[in-house]
Each structure stands twice: as structure tokens, then as C-alpha cells.
Amino acid sequence: MADTFITRTMAPLEVLSEEGLSVIEENAETVLEQSGMVFRGFPDALGRFAAAGADVDIEGERVRFPRGMARSIIQANAPREFVQEARNPARSVTIGGMHTVLAPAYGSPFVRDLEGGRRVGTIEDFRNFVKLAYASPHLHHSGGTICEPGDLPVNKRHYDMVYAHMRYSDKPFMGSVTHPRRAQDTVEMARILFGADYLDDHVVLMSLINANSPLLWDSVMLGAAKTYAEAGQAVIMTPFLLAGAMSPVTAAGTATLTLAEAMAGMAYVQLVRPGAPVVFGSFASSMSMQSGAPTFGTPEPALVLYTCAALARRLGVPFRSGGALTGSKIDDAQAAYESANTLHPTILAGVNFVLHAAGWLEGGLTMGYEKFMIDADQCGMAAAFAKGLEMSQNGQALEAILEATPGEHFLGSAHTLQNFRSAFYVSDIADNNTFERWELEGSKDAAARANERWKRVLADYEPPSIDDAVDAELLAWIERKKASFPDSDI
Amino acid sequence: MADTFITRTMAPLEVLSEEGLSVIEENAETVLEQSGMVFRGFPDALGRFAAAGADVDIEGERVRFPRGMARSIIQANAPREFVQEARNPARSVTIGGMHTVLAPAYGSPFVRDLEGGRRVGTIEDFRNFVKLAYASPHLHHSGGTICEPGDLPVNKRHYDMVYAHMRYSDKPFMGSVTHPRRAQDTVEMARILFGADYLDDHVVLMSLINANSPLLWDSVMLGAAKTYAEAGQAVIMTPFLLAGAMSPVTAAGTATLTLAEAMAGMAYVQLVRPGAPVVFGSFASSMSMQSGAPTFGTPEPALVLYTCAALARRLGVPFRSGGALTGSKIDDAQAAYESANTLHPTILAGVNFVLHAAGWLEGGLTMGYEKFMIDADQCGMAAAFAKGLEMSQNGQALEAILEATPGEHFLGSAHTLQNFRSAFYVSDIADNNTFERWELEGSKDAAARANERWKRVLADYEPPSIDDAVDAELLAWIERKKASFPDSDI
Numbered sequence: 001m002a003d004t005f006i007t008r009t010m011a012p013l014e015v016l017s018e019e020g021l022s023v024i025e026e027n028a029e030t031v032l033e034q035s036g037m038v039f040r041g042f043p044d045a046l047g048r049f050a051a052a053g054a055d056v057d058i059e060g061e062r063v064r065f066p067r068g069m070a071r072s073i074i075q076a077n078a079p080r081e082f083v084q085e086a087r088n089p090a091r092s093v094t095i096g097g098m099h100t101v102l103a104p105a106y107g108s109p110f111v112r113d114l115e116g117g118r119r120v121g122t123i124e125d126f127r128n129f130v131k132l133a134y135a136s137p138h139l140h141h142s143g144g145t146i147c148e149p150g151d152l153p154v155n156k157r158h159y160d161m162v163y164a165h166m167r168y169s170d171k172p173f174m175g176s177v178t179h180p181r182r183a184q185d186t187v188e189m190a191r192i193l194f195g196a197d198y199l200d201d202h203v204v205l206m207s208l209i210n211a212n213s214p215l216l217w218d219s220v221m222l223g224a225a226k227t228y229a230e231a232g233q234a235v236i237m238t239p240f241l242l243a244g245a246m247s248p249v250t251a252a253g254t255a256t257l258t259l260a261e262a263m264a265g266m267a268y269v270q271l272v273r274p275g276a277p278v279v280f281g282s283f284a285s286s287m288s289m290q291s292g293a294p295t296f297g298t299p300e301p302a303l304v305l306y307t308c309a310a311l312a313r314r315l316g317v318p319f320r321s322g323g324a325l326t327g328s329k330i331d332d333a334q335a336a337y338e339s340a341n342t343l344h345p346t347i348l349a350g351v352n353f354v355l356h357a358a359g360w361l362e363g364g365l366t367m368g369y370e371k372f373m374i375d376a377d378q379c380g381m382a383a384a385f386a387k388g389l390e391m392s393q394n395g396q397a398l399e400a401i402l403e404a405t406p407g408e409h410f411l412g413s414a415h416t417l418q419n420f421r422s423a424f425y426v427s428d429i430a431d432n433n434t435f436e437r438w439e440l441e442g443s444k445d446a447a448a449r450a451n452e453r454w455k456r457v458l459a460d461y462e463p464p465s466i467d468d469a470v471d472a473e474l475l476a477w478i479e480r481k482k483a484s485f486p487d488s489d490i
Numbered sequence: 491m492a493d494t495f496i497t498r499t500m501a502p503l504e505v506l507s508e509e510g511l512s513v514i515e516e517n518a519e520t521v522l523e524q525s526g527m528v529f530r531g532f533p534d535a536l537g538r539f540a541a542a543g544a545d546v547d548i549e550g551e552r553v554r555f556p557r558g559m560a561r562s563i564i565q566a567n568a569p570r571e572f573v574q575e576a577r578n579p580a581r582s583v584t585i586g587g588m589h590t591v592l593a594p595a596y597g598s599p600f601v602r603d604l605e606g607g608r609r610v611g612t613i614e615d616f617r618n619f620v621k622l623a624y625a626s627p628h629l630h631h632s633g634g635t636i637c638e639p640g641d642l643p644v645n646k647r648h649y650d651m652v653y654a655h656m657r658y659s660d661k662p663f664m665g666s667v668t669h670p671r672r673a674q675d676t677v678e679m680a681r682i683l684f685g686a687d688y689l690d691d692h693v694v695l696m697s698l699i700n701a702n703s704p705l706l707w708d709s710v711m712l713g714a715a716k717t718y719a720e721a722g723q724a725v726i727m728t729p730f731l732l733a734g735a736m737s738p739v740t741a742a743g744t745a746t747l748t749l750a751e752a753m754a755g756m757a758y759v760q761l762v763r764p765g766a767p768v769v770f771g772s773f774a775s776s777m778s779m780q781s782g783a784p785t786f787g788t789p790e791p792a793l794v795l796y797t798c799a800a801l802a803r804r805l806g807v808p809f810r811s812g813g814a815l816t817g818s819k820i821d822d823a824q825a826a827y828e829s830a831n832t833l834h835p836t837i838l839a840g841v842n843f844v845l846h847a848a849g850w851l852e853g854g855l856t857m858g859y860e861k862f863m864i865d866a867d868q869c870g871m872a873a874a875f876a877k878g879l880e881m882s883q884n885g886q887a888l889e890a891i892l893e894a895t896p897g898e899h900f901l902g903s904a905h906t907l908q909n910f911r912s913a914f915y916v917s918d919i920a921d922n923n924t925f926e927r928w929e930l931e932g933s934k935d936a937a938a939r940a941n942e943r944w945k946r947v948l949a950d951y952e953p954p955s956i957d958d959a960v961d962a963e964l965l966a967w968i969e970r971k972k973a974s975f976p977d978s979d980i
Contacts, residue, residue, distance in 0.1 A: 009505075010503070010504065010505045010506075011504065013500070013503045013838060014500065014501065015499075015500045015878050015879065016500075016878065016879050016881075020879065020881050023881060023886065024886075027886055027888045027891075030888060030892070031888070031891050031892065034892055035891065035892055035894070035896075037896070038896040038897065040897075062896070118925065212897055214891070214894045214896060214897070214898070214899075214900070215894060215896035215897070216896040216897040243913070243914075244900060244901065244906055244910065244913065244914075245899045245900060245901055246899060246900065247891075247900060248887035248890045248891060248900060248903075248905055248906065248909075249887075249900075249905070249906055249909045249910055249913035249914070250879075250880060250884070250885045250886070250887045250909065250913065251879045251880070251885075252879050252880065252881055252885045252886050252887065253885070253886060253887025253888070253890060253891060253905075255879075256886065256887070256888065256891060257891055260891075286913075286914040286915075287914060288922040289910065289911070289914065289916060290922070290923075291922055291923055291924070292901075293922045293923065293924070294922075295914070295917075295920065295922050297871075297920075298871060298874075298914060298915050298917070299871045299872075299874035299875035299915050300874070300913070300914055300915065302875055303875065303878065303879050307879060327920060327921070327922045328920070328921065328936070329921075329925055329928055329933075330933075330935060331822075331823045332821075332822070332823065332826075332935035332936045332937065333821045333822065333823065333825060333826035333864050333919075333935070333936040333937060333940075334826070334864075334919065334920050334921065334935070334936040335823060335826075336822075336823035336824075336825075336826035336827040336830070337826040337827075337829070337830050337864070337868055337936075338920070339827070340826070340827050340830030340831065340834070341830065341834075341868075341871065344830070344831075344834040344838075348503060348834075348838065362925060363922075365925070366925075374823050374824075374827070378827055378831075381787075381788060381789045381831065382789075384788075384789035384790070385789035385792055385793065388505055388506065388793065389505065389506055389510065389740075389741045389742050389745075389793050389797060390740060390741070390742065391506075391510050391513060391742055394740070395740045395741075395742045395743070396513065396514075396517055396740070396742050396743060396746065397738035397739075397740045397742065397743025397746070398517045398520060398521070398743070398746065400738045400743060401517075401521050401525065401704070401737075401738060401743060401746060401747055401750075402520070402521065402524055402525055404525070404704045404705060406525075406527070406528040406552070406704060406705035406706040407528065407530075407702055407704070407705070407706040408704070409704075409735045409736060410704070410734060410735060410736065410737060410738060410739075411734065411735055411782075413738075415738055415739070415743075416734055416738065416739055419738075419739045419740065420734065420739055420779065421779070423733070423734065423739035423740065423776075423790070424733075424734075424739070424776040424777060424779065424785070424788060424790055425776075425788050425789050425790065426779060427785075427788070429823075429824065430785065430787075430817060430818070430824050430828065431817070431818065431819075431824065432778040432780070432781055432783045432784075432785050432817045432853075433780075433781055433783065434781075434783070435608065435819055435852060435855070435856075438819055443819075443820075445820060445822035445823070445824070446818070446822045446823040446824040446827075447822065447823060450823075
């Protein structure tokens with residue numbers, strides 16, 4: 001039985017000294033003070049920041065922050081960690097501290113599987129991934145826009161996506177952010193599912209709010225953030241920085257801009273509702289010199305990740321970053337190496353909430369069925385690693401060593417027999433048979449085995465139970481809502 | 491221009507507390523005291539340990555160590571770090587401290603490439619890999635038995651292997667260990683290459699000495715170790731533990747046995763020649779419950795690796811472990827994920843000497859041409875990561891951020907233009923083009939690109955210059971030696 005989330009036993013890896021981190025913090029304050037941040041088309045933010053004492057240029061929609069102001073608003077109000085409740089209480093997760101919660105990839109227009117290749121995602125794909133994440137012992141969270149259901153109208157697909165999370169999984173999930181009204185719809189649906197009053201003092205929704213970097217938050221994202229914050233629900237304020245395009249090309253510069261933007265966003269949320277759960281988000285990539293395309297699994301974004309995780313710890317808020325990121329189009333060695341190169345920092349830096357932990361391909365353009373299974377297996381390995389060494393008498397195994405005969409094996413020893421079944425993480429993807437056996441079985445690669453695996457998991461899927469009356473109410477509410485305005489593709 | 495070796499800027503990741511490490515150290519002392527270690531067929535070790543005060547059972551060939559004895563012999567004599575000289579002084583490497591030296595995989599009977607598939611290795615393959623390692627900016631060392639040249643007699647192939655390292659590369663390399671006489675041959679050849687006296691006070695050879703775990707060192711390995719130590723050359727004393735077979739199934743138990751065996755072996759080397767350079771080696775794998783096969787890239791060996799690295803630091807000797815290890819037969823996602831799962835701990839634990847950093851497939855049975863190129867690229871990424879953040883004014887990039895216009899990109903900014911060329915690690919394997927472009931170019935996977943890459947590197951290869959007289963002397967010496975005894979396959 002896997003754990004509901006990961007609780008690390010080891011201190012995070014630090015790539016930068018305290019002094020170096022202080023330099024970045026001071027530089028971020030200088031950015032907030034001198035450049036400030038634009039809150040575009042969103043007078044509510046300008047008004048709240050002016051009232052809080054910031055220097056607001058109404059016409060330029062720009063807020064300049066006295067040094068330390070954003071930081072102290074956050075530190076005075078934002079929780080260090082919080083629980084996101086699942087409709088199955090056994091699956092509720094703690095966001096923050098020594099905990100790490102893994103969620104599927106988010107936002108791909110395309111999906112891919114070995115037979116079908118790359119194609120536009122549908123609501124059926126979306127439901128399939130909700131089911132796969134539900135069935136995986138290694139993913140703790142159902143995620144959000146796992147893939148865009150391209151077969152549904154843009155202005156109504158959020159109903160089907162949120163319903164899929166609610167109905168086909170009982171893990172915690174994320175809300176719609178593409179319009180403040182869709183955020184409000186998500187809150188309404190959560191009130192039906194959890195009970196209207198329950199949301200007053202419980203976090204049941206987490207949502208991804210991206211900055212329009214550099215130095216800009218826009219009205220759609222801010223409107224969604226405001227809606228969730230007012231309902232006491234969690235938002236992840238995430239500067240999305242492709243270094244060289246939305247930030248300087250250096251790791252320290254990118255971390256500085258991330259911190260400045262995230263602090264401005266989180267401070268706004270705290271002004272909307274002091275104490276609202278908020279997460280410091282970071283998404284940073286490097287850039288291909290040849291094509292200008294974002295690149296993943298490279299060393300520089302890993303340094304940014306470790307640095308931003310340390311900055312979030314110093315600020316005292318939960319941190320979101322990481323995942324199994326790759327620019328590869330298929331499940332090849334590039335995909336796996338690049339994904340590992342983000343997944344390791346994700347775990348070792350102590351990221352608290354991890355989007356894109358499984359399924360990501362092609363810089364996020366594609367959600368892969370086989371990649372999902374291969375990544376989820378790695379998430380299981382990460383969880384086993386994070387437990388650290390078992391140092392009980394049984395773990396120390398001193399007696400077993402003292403009983404051993406030099407040059408003779410431990411296979412039949414009492415300690416081995418007693419511990420063998422649970423001693424090692426068992427992968428459901430790796431092949432460790434002999435070459436001859438592997439060849440006899442068709443010389444399959446990891447993707448071919450993953451293909452068999454996701455089909456079996458979907459075939460075996462059984463939905464978690466739900467109160468029939470609640471389900472009927474949800475469906476009726478959605479039908480009413482959908483009928484109340486015309487379809488549209490914006 | 492790549493560096494001659496990696497010098498890390500960050501403290502190693504610790505997975506176990508000081509208290510936990512002390513428990514393992516105490517347990518290792520108990521093992522050395524109560525079980526002791528068998529030195530089979532090698533009276534020299536029994537005699538030296540008896541003279542040093544150990545409790546020696548001559549008939550059982552077993553040495554039991556008073557608590558702390560092995561540790562104090564090592565700490566009183568073994569260097570904390572040392573330089574292994576290359577014949578090109580610009581390529582000499584420092585083994586120990588904050589440094590990491592990466593070498594190719596070692597010991598495979600088979601080789602693999604995309605066209606030829608898996609086949610028995612030859613001396614031509616061996617030379618090819620020496621050339622590829624020489625040409626790679628990311629490998630610092632030429633390694634040793636990169637693959638077994640199956641087309642040469644077992645008792646003479648070491649001449650061709652050692653000569654290949656000497657002639658086709660000018661990076662540091664490893665000596666033969668399969669017989670003490672072959673170790674002596676390696677020393678003789680090094681005396682021809684470097685000058686006879688040079689070896690008296692310079693380390694030019696490094697050699698891999700494996701224990702016959704559990705609790706046993708055999709005469710072939712000890713004889714080779716003695717030969718190198720007497721010549722002042724470096725040996726890596728490596729317990730080779732497949733957990734569940736050669737050690738208990740737990741990480742703490744495996745680390746305990748590793749420490750006990752390595753200390754016994756290193757103490758012997760220090761009795762042969764006090765101050766001889768010695769490396770604490772560790773090679774630990776987990777086991778497949780289904781097949782009993784060793785498994786790689788799993789969480790448990792990573793925990794052993796981090797723990798043993800900490801134990802070596804506390805002991806005060808350089809540490810060898812890690813690499814790009816996998817059980818996969820081909821260059822698929824399993825191979826890359828598993829390899830990354832050892833390569834990350836290797837770098838983050840601060841391993842000093844890394845065998846198997848490139849080329850490993852199939853649990854070490856196969857050396858892969860494409861895998862070599864894919865792994866070497868990752869070694870380059872690891873080196874870039876280990877440099878840490880650049881915190882100069884240019885690295886901080888504060889001016890660049892302050893000059894930025896909210897919502898507008900940095901692509902044309904002076905800072906970007908100034909830094910763009912060197913800002914990001916550039917992979918020679920990854921494809922970051924658009925999906926459409928990638929498809930047009932043949933939908934190649936990483937292995938297909940690596941295949942093109944190693945062929946181009948070999949086609950472009952030019953040998954480093956060598957003194958013609960030295961080369962002639964080496965070749966004449968080898969010819970004489972080869973003619974002096976009959977071929978044999980043992």
C-alpha cells in the first residue's frame with residue numbers, strides 16, 4: 001500500500017549559500033521597488049495594493065512595492081502548509097513542509113499513444129488519464145487540465161473536466177482558471193460535492209495561476225485567483241519563465257525574477273483574503289540556441305529549481321515546481337533522461353506540489369499514455385528513495401552479516417527470507433530478464449511494456465463510489481449551466 | 491572547452507544523520523572484530539595483519555581486527571586525495587575531495603550498436619571506445635577494460651588493451667588486474683611510457699580490485715593490488731554487493747558490509763606500502779524478485795551510494811561508485827531513467843571516481859555505442875550542473891531585469907545577446923525542433939541520433955601525438971612479451 005503523499009526524511013539539497021540566497025532576495029526587492037509589477041486590466045489589485053501602502057501608477061497599471069512590503073504581507077498571513085481535502089478523506093494531502101504531492105501533467109492540446117500516434121486530445125482521453133491517475137499508487141493528486149478535450153467547446157469543457165475529476169477519481173484535484181466565471185463554476189461544483197459550508201473552512205480546490213512574465217499579471221488569471229481566494233481555496237502563483245525570453249538567460253537572474261513575480265502575486269492573494277492558502281510556483285526552462293524552443297532536463301533549470309525551493313522555504317510558503325519534463329516527442333532515452341533530470345531535483349529540493357509528474361512529452365504539447373505509465377513508475381521509485389534508510393535492528397541486519405560464511409551467499413538466510421518481499425521497489429515497467437528471455441518475449445522496449453500496462457489498468461478500472469444523489473445533482477447542475485449560454489470556442 | 495574533471499560547488503546530499511552513520515561504523519567494526527575477513531590463498535596478507543596486531547587464524551585464512559584497527563591504519567597512512575597523471579599533463583586528474591572524475595563503463599563481454607545488434611566485443615571495439623572517450627569533452631578518464639576483446643587470447647589481451655589506452659588517448663587510464671603478472675606488465679609498460687623513475691613519486695595507474703563478497707578477498711585480486719601498491723600506483727578496493735545475495739537485503743546492512751570489506755582491503759594496501767593511494771570502492775545493486783537478476787537504477791542502491799559516500803568522507807579517503815547503470819538491453823526509456831537514477835546520486839553524493847559513466851547496458855554485460863554517446867552527453871550536463879549558480883553581477887542580471895518592459899521579452903536585450911552563446915548546456919543528442927520538423931527529419935529517436943554521432947566522431951578521430959621512439963619501444967616490448975609464452979584462454 002503506497003502512502004497518500006511523500007514525506008521526506010532527508011534535508012533538501014542546497015545549491016546556493018545563505019549569502020547567495022540573500023543576494024537574490026535583495027535583488028528581488030529591488031525589482032519590486034524599482035520596476036514593480038503590472039496588474040493589467042484589474043483595478044481590484046491596484047486598489048488593494050494602494051490601500052496597503054504601495055506606490056501605484058493607475059494609468060500604467062503598475063504597482064511599486066516598498067522594500068519588504070510584499071514579503072511581510074505574505075509572512076504575516078499565508079499558511080506555511082495546509083491540507084487539501086479529497087472527497088475520500090484517506091486521500092487528502094498536506095501541501096508544504098517535508099511533504100511532496102505528485103500530480104499528472106497539465107495542459108496538453110495533444111495526446112499520444114503507441115498505436116494512435118499524436119492526435120488532438122478528447123474528453124475520453126481526459127477521463128482515461130483521470131482513471132489512470134486514480135489507479136496509480138504513485139500519484140497522489142488527480143491534477144487539473146490533464147489534456148485539453150478538443151472535442152468540446154472551449155467555454156464549456158471545464159464542466160466535463162471538473163466533473164471527470166469528481167466522478168472518476170476520489171483524489172484531490174484542480175479547478176478551472178481560464179475565466180473567472182469558470183473558476184466560480186468550479187467552486188459551485190465543489191460546494192455540491194463537498195457540501196456548501198464545508199468549503200468555508202476546508203481547502204478542496206487547488207488552481208494554477210500563471211504570470212504573464214516578465215513583471216505582469218493579467219486580468220483572467222488574477223480574476224480566477226481572486227475567485228478561489230475569496231472562497232478560501234488554494235492558488236499556485238507561478239511565474240512561467242523561459243530563460244532568455246521571459247527572463248534573463250542566467251539561473252540567478254531567473255530565480256530573482258521568479259521570486260519577485262511570485263511574491264507580488266502571493267501578496268495580492270493575501271490582500272484578497274488574509275490567510276488564504278497560496279503556493280509559490282516556479283516553472284523555468286532553458287532555450288535551444290538553434291530553434292529558440294524551450295528545452296527541458298538541462299542543468300540550468302535544475303539550478304533554478306533548487307534555488308527557488310530554498311527561497312520558498314525562507315519565505316515560509318509551500319513550493320510548486322518540477323515534474324517529468326522533456327522536449328522529446330516520444331518515449332525514448334531523451335525523454336527519460338530529461339524527465340529524470342527534473343524529477344530528481346523535484347524530490348531532492350523538497351518541492352511540495354508537483355504538476356507534470358507523469359505524462360509530459362514535447363514540452364507539454366502532448367500527454368502520452370505510455371509516458372504516463374513510465375513516469376508514474378519513477379514516481380514510485382522517488383517515494384521509496386525519500387523514505388531513506390531503515391535503521392531498526394532489522395534494517396541494520398548486523399546479525400545476518402555476523403551469521404554469514406565468507407564467500408557464501410545470503411539468499412537462504414533467515415533475514416533475507418524474512419525481508420525479501422518488501423526489500424526492493426518493484427517496477428512494473430522495467431525488464432530485468434536475461435537477454436535471451438527478453439528476445440524470446442519480443443525484444444520489447446519500455447514503451448511497449450507501458451502500452452500493455454495502461455490498457456490493462458483501464459480495463460481493470462472501477463470508479464470510486466459516489467453518493468447517487470450528489471452525482472445526480474452535479475449532473476443536473478451542469479446540464480442547466482450548459483443550456484444557459486451558447487457554445488463558443490473562446 | 492570542458493574542464494579536466496568536475497569540481498563541485500555544493501555540499502553533498504546527506505541521506506542519513508551523523509548518528510545513523512555512527513551506527514553503521516560501529517556495526518562494521520563489530521563485523522571486522524567478530525567475523526573478520528578471509529584473505530584466501532594469500533599468506534602475505536595474513537602475515538602483515540598478524541604483525542600489525544590483528545588476530546589471525548592461519549588455517550582458516552581469516553583475520554579478525556581489534557576495533558578501530560583497520561580504520562586507524564587507513565587514517566594514519568592513506569592520502570585524502572591524489573593526482574593521477576596523464577601522459578598529457580593537461581589531462582591529469584585529481585581523485586578525492588570536491589572532485590569527480592568520469593570514466594567509461596568497464597568489463598562487458600558484449601558490445602552493441604544499432605546496426606550490428608549485440609555481439610562479442612573485439613579489440614577493434616575496444617579501440618573505438620578508447621577513441622570515443624578521448625574525443626568526448628565530458629569523460630575525464632580513458633577507463634580500463636572498456637569491453638573484453640573476445641578475439642584475443644585471455645592471457646595476452648591485456649597488452650593490447652593497455653597499449654590502446656596509451657596510444658589512442660592521452661587521458662589517464664587503468665591497469666590489468668586479472669593476474670598479478672598482468673598487473674606487473676601494466677606497470678612495466680607505464681615505465682616505458684612515462685619513464686622508469688617517474689612512477690616512483692607519481693601515480694599514473696589506477697586499478698579496480700573487487701572483493702569476493704561477503705567477507706572475502708581472493709589471491710588474484712590481492713596479488714594485483716599488492717603489485718600496484720608496491721609500485722606506488724592507485725587501487726580501488728571495491729566490495730561488489732548484489733543485495734540479497736552477497737549482502738543483506740537492506741540498505742543499512744549493505745552499507746555496513748561495504749564499509750567492513752573496503753576497510754579491510756584498504757588497510758592491507760596501507761600495510762604493503764604506507765601512503766599508497768587507495769580508493770574506497772562500492773558497487774551495490776538490488777535484485778529482481780522474479781528472476782534473481784541484479785537490478786539497477788532502483789531507490790535502494792541509491793541510498794547505499796549516498797551512505798557509502800558519507801562513510802568514505804568520514805574515513806578520509808576518495809570514493810568510487812556510481813555510473814550510468816541499467817538492466818535494459820537497449821537504449822530505451824528504461825535504460826535512460828535507470829541510468830539517471832544512478833548518475834544523479836553519483837554527482838550529488840560527491841563520488842570522486844566514477845566507472846561506468848558511459849556505455850553500460852544489460853547489467854554490464856554489454857557496452858553500447860549509442861548508449862555511450864547518450865550517457866556522455868548527460869555527463870556534460872552533470873558537469874554544468876555541478877558548477878552551481880554564477881553569482882557575479884553578470885550572473886545576477888539585475889540590470890537586465892530592471893531594464894525589462896513588463897510583458898515584453900528579453901530576446902533582444904543587451905544581457906541576453908552578451909550571454910546567449912554560453913548560457914545553456916548544448917546537448918548533441920537531444921532534439922528540440924518542432925514536431926513537424928522532427929517528423930520531416932525521419933522521426934528519429936535519441937538512439938538513432940547517437941548512432942550518427944559516434945560514427946561522425948570516429949570518422950573525425952585523430953590520435954594524440956606520441957614520441958615515436960617511446961611508441962616503438964612499447965610495441966617491441968609487447969611483441970617480445972607475447973612471444974615469450976603460449977596463448978591460453980585462462
